[in-house]
Amino acid sequence: MMISRDYLAKSIQDALRETPVAALLGARQVGKTTLARQLAATWPEPVHVFDMEDATDSLALRNPKQALAGLTGLVIIDEVQRAPHLFTALRPLVDRMPLPARFCLLGSAAPEIIRGVSESLAGRVSFVPVTGLTLDEVGAGRRDDLWLRGGFPRSFLASSSSASLAWRRDFIRTHVERDVPALGIRVQAGVLHRFWSMLAHYHGQVWNGEELGRSLGVTGKTVRHYLEILEGTYLVRVLPPWFENAGKRIVKSPKVYLRDSGLLHAFWGVESMRGLLGHPKYGASWEGFAMEQILARMPAAQPYFWATRQGAELDLFLERDGRRTGVEFKCADAPDMTKSMRIAMADLGLDRLLVVYPGGRIYALQENVTVMPLMEAVQRLEAAE
Ligand SMILES: Nc1ncnc2c1ncn2[C@@H]1O[C@H](COP(=O)(O)OP(=O)(O)OP(=O)(O)O)[C@@H](O)[C@H]1O
Ligand SMILES: [Mg+2]
Incomplete structure (x- = not known):
């Protein structure tokens, strides 16, 4: 098909x-x-x-x-x-x-x-x-399959969940053992594999190379190199922080994401939607999945996240023609306004904030703050590009 x-x-x-x-x-x-x-x-x-x-x-x-x-x-x-x-x-x-x-x-x-x-x-x-399959290509009705299995066509179209998972595990192995060495890059396949697997557990968190290096028993410079390899082969997204001359203390390290939710779930050992919804980090999975779907339709955008040391955060910050858009990813049945959203609106001077959740309704939380399904957010942001 x-x-x-x-x-x-x-x-x-x-x-x-x-x-x-x-x-x-x-x-x-x-x-x-x-x-x-x-x-x-x-x-x-x-x-x-x-x-x-x-x-x-x-x-x-x-x-x-x-x-x-x-x-x-x-x-x-x-x-x-x-x-x-x-x-x-x-x-x-x-x-x-x-x-x-x-x-x-x-x-x-x-x-x-x-x-x-x-x-x-x-x-x-x-x-x-060229990204993996996207929501508009597979149809919004298949969103959960796309989220669970990811966008590699052969994983998405596999005849069963276990065949899909097996394909992804094989992809990961082939990448570290064959594809990366074929680029003329010398790495230890086992260490790269472990690094990638650890990154899956840090998915959506602020990068801490020192800590990762310590756990792997390699230098900070080596983990940086490994990160660049996975980023340069389009498997990991390194999302830079947004900061301008605000008085607040801003987080200045990037966040890291596995770009394909299917590969993320393969590292997590998650095979079914039930397993995903019961996973302690499924909110982070939604965040990464939804973000990639949005960015796939905004190839020219320069995305950032924003976070203060006091705990205010914005998952995605986009600026275009002086117009500032924030996007928050929320895995809740009916997301409400949060203190963090208010701070982000005010501190960043956002023109609008989109709250993207797995539900199906569109509703306003206040002026310029709207809760909406992923497909709706993709279309609105693509139109603004
Ligand atoms: N639009 C599609 N619909 C269904 N299956 C697809 C689609 N695009 C690709 N595939 C399938 O996915 C697999 C990979 O596709 P393809 O060989 O085009 O990828 P590629 O990016 O060129 O991969 P590589 O980098 O390994 O060369 C193939 O089995 C192909 O049939
Ligand atoms: Mg090819």
């Missing part, structure tokens, strides 16, 4: 219209190759596909200039994280006028963690973040 992903398909089309290169970046197995295949099937010009994990293709692109200069239409290069030298080689090819070919690059590691990529394509590339 194929789930159609219109938002992403359109984002890719737009990216290729705006710049000669579109880079589709996202975690392994989110569906990048599938999207590129669908793009190729409808592209009006010739399409050429290279897969850098394929020995023949990778050999063919050993001399990229020679191999690519004569091609017209659309050139798709998959698994580009395996061949970072391509980024530099593409530059003269995409500066040709008129442009004979556009390039669609697919990769599962951020440019920051692949050596050599740096600035070579600055101004010539649009990045399209």
